[in-house]
Amino acid sequence: MRLTQGTFSFLPDLTDEQISSQIEYCLEKGWAVSIEYTDDPHPRNTYWEMFGLPMFDIKDAAAILGEIRSCRRTFPRHYIKVNALDSSLGRESLRLSFIVNRPENEPGFGLVRQEGPGRTVRYTTRAYAADRPENQRY
Amino acid sequence: MDAAFTAKPRPGAAGPIPPGPAAPERGAATGTAAPGPAASAPPGAAAPEPAVVTGELDLQAVFRDSHIGDVLDELDTQLVGLVPVKSRIRDIAALLLVEKLRRSVGLETGPPSLHMSFTGNPGTGKTTVALRMAEILHRLGYVRKVHLTAVTRDDLVGQYIGHTAPKTREVLKRAMGGVLFIDEAYYLYRPENERDYGQEAIEILLQVMENQREDLVVILAGYKDRMDTFFRSNPGMSSRIAHHIDFPDYTPAELLAIARLMLAGMQYRFSEHADEVFQAYIERRREQPHFANARSVRNALDRARLRQASRLFAARGGGLAREDLLTIDAADILASRVFGAGAPENPS
Numbered sequence: 001m002r003l004t005q006g007t008f009s010f011l012p013d014l015t016d017e018q019i020s021s022q023i024e025y026c027l028e029k030g031w032a033v034s035i036e037y038t039d040d041p042h043p044r045n046t047y048w049e050m051f052g053l054p055m056f057d058i059k060d061a062a063a064i065l066g067e068i069r070s071c072r073r074t075f076p077r078h079y080i081k082v083n084a085l086d087s088s089l090g091r092e093s094l095r096l097s098f099i100v101n102r103p104e105n106e107p108g109f110g111l112v113r114q115e116g117p118g119r120t121v122r123y124t125t126r127a128y129a130a131d132r133p134e135n136q137r138y
Numbered sequence: 139m140d141a142a143f144t145a146k147p148r149p150g151a152a153g154p155i156p157p158g159p160a161a162p163e164r165g166a167a168t169g170t171a172a173p174g175p176a177a178s179a180p181p182g183a184a185a186p187e188p189a190v191v192t193g194e195l196d197l198q199a200v201f202r203d204s205h206i207g208d209v210l211d212e213l214d215t216q217l218v219g220l221v222p223v224k225s226r227i228r229d230i231a232a233l234l235l236v237e238k239l240r241r242s243v244g245l246e247t248g249p250p251s252l253h254m255s256f257t258g259n260p261g262t263g264k265t266t267v268a269l270r271m272a273e274i275l276h277r278l279g280y281v282r283k284v285h286l287t288a289v290t291r292d293d294l295v296g297q298y299i300g301h302t303a304p305k306t307r308e309v310l311k312r313a314m315g316g317v318l319f320i321d322e323a324y325y326l327y328r329p330e331n332e333r334d335y336g337q338e339a340i341e342i343l344l345q346v347m348e349n350q351r352e353d354l355v356v357i358l359a360g361y362k363d364r365m366d367t368f369f370r371s372n373p374g375m376s377s378r379i380a381h382h383i384d385f386p387d388y389t390p391a392e393l394l395a396i397a398r399l400m401l402a403g404m405q406y407r408f409s410e411h412a413d414e415v416f417q418a419y420i421e422r423r424r425e426q427p428h429f430a431n432a433r434s435v436r437n438a439l440d441r442a443r444l445r446q447a448s449r450l451f452a453a454r455g456g457g458l459a460r461e462d463l464l465t466i467d468a469a470d471i472l473a474s475r476v477f478g479a480g481a482p483e484n485p486s
Contacts, residue, residue: 055311057312058311058312058314059283059285059312059314059315059316060282060283060314060315060316060353061315062282062314062315062350062353062354063310063311063312063314063315063353066311066314066350067311
């Protein structure tokens with residue numbers, strides 16, 4: 001099951017060239033771009049690991065694309081996303097976030113139903129891959 | 139889209155994407171895009187048919203459209219002398235124009251290497267030219283951004299083991315898309331200390347200079363003799379720099395022209411007599427130790443401004459005209475120690 005999180009996630013994966021035009025757009029707007037990765041892509045997991053600090057004084061997409069490539073080299077089978085942070089409101093707020101790398105094989109999420117008192121049912125989603133320990137998923 | 143800017147499409151990326159909000163800057167001026175696989179076209183743009191151009195190509199039209207003539211004229215009026223530098227910039231401009239034309243008929247070549255080294259005596263305009271190089275290369279369509287990152291040894295070399303590489307990479311990242319200017323580059327290499335971390339910075343620099351030519355132009359600057367030693371001990375660095383440009387010393391006439399340009403920039407001017415006196419000043423100053431070409435001229439002018447101010451202040455009883463405020467008189471220059479017999483000169 002294909003993970004759909006963030007912008008462009010219903011489109012085919014962006015090429016490097018398309019990624020760099022998107023980053024170029026962010027830089028033009030004065031946003032800081034950061035890279036994050038995870039192997040626990042649960043929709044409620046908002047805290048992905050940071051790959052380096054957000055890149056604040058970068059002027060050109062080539063530098064960020066280089067970082068993305070090195071992140072892919074380090075974590076070829078992790079999810080990697082690019083975030084753009086806008087500080088114009090006096091705080092860093094997320095403006096754009098899209099996935100730039102995903103594992104080849106995405107087993108998807110299972111739905112767990114818990115039966116409660118009466119006829120209540122509580123639902124939980126759980127990534128099949130998350131059953132394995134960290135770094136052995138995907 | 140410039141050919142240098144394209145990347146291989148990743149698997150599974152066949153479908154079209156809505157236009158990326160940022161149109162790539164480069165290549166917009168060429169009009170005809172390079173023939174290539176559709177995946178390398180800018181997002182949203184229709185894939186251009188391979189342009190089959192027959193008959194004559196109009197280099198003159200390309201030249202006109204690129205406004206390179208303006209850049210070169212501007213360089214001529216704003217920088218005095220520096221003939222080798224200007225002719226090299228002219229060569230580079232011609233090369234980039236021909237490259238553009240070659241691309242339009244489907245002849246592919248890798249991006250030319252534009253790393254440079256500026257050597258010359260103090261005050262010959264190395265830093266000034268480097269600062270303008272970012273703008274020139276941008277207008278020639280070689281670098282994507284008009285930005286210059288000026289660094290020295292301190293910014294590249296760390297203080298303990300493992301500190302240098304991230305520091306250098308950080309600087310390189312900041313400089314991407316523009317020009318990285320390394321002033322006094324010979325300090326990077328310290329042969330007297332074999333455990334110096336400078337070598338590590340040099341190695342990372344070399345790697346990026348070789349592999350990311352289209353993303354970054356590196357300019358090294360420094361005094362001639364010390365740069366020569368630096369290149370001798372780092373042959374890899376020397377061979378990766380395509381343009382070794384030597385900045386000649388200025389002639390007295392050029393120094394005077396520079397002085398006039400500087401004064402005009404500060405909204406001053408020489409009185410008629412002061413012009414001659416300053417010429418004599420330059421002649422004398424050149425003979426003295428620690429002469430630093432244009433920098434000495436600038437310092438001399440700054441001191442003349444001081445003397446003019448105190449002359450005007452001393453004569454504050456009488457009325458002053460606008461003319462008095464902007465004229466530097468012969469007396470302001472004659473008071474210099476250069477004209478004093480035997481007095482020790484303040485070296486600067």
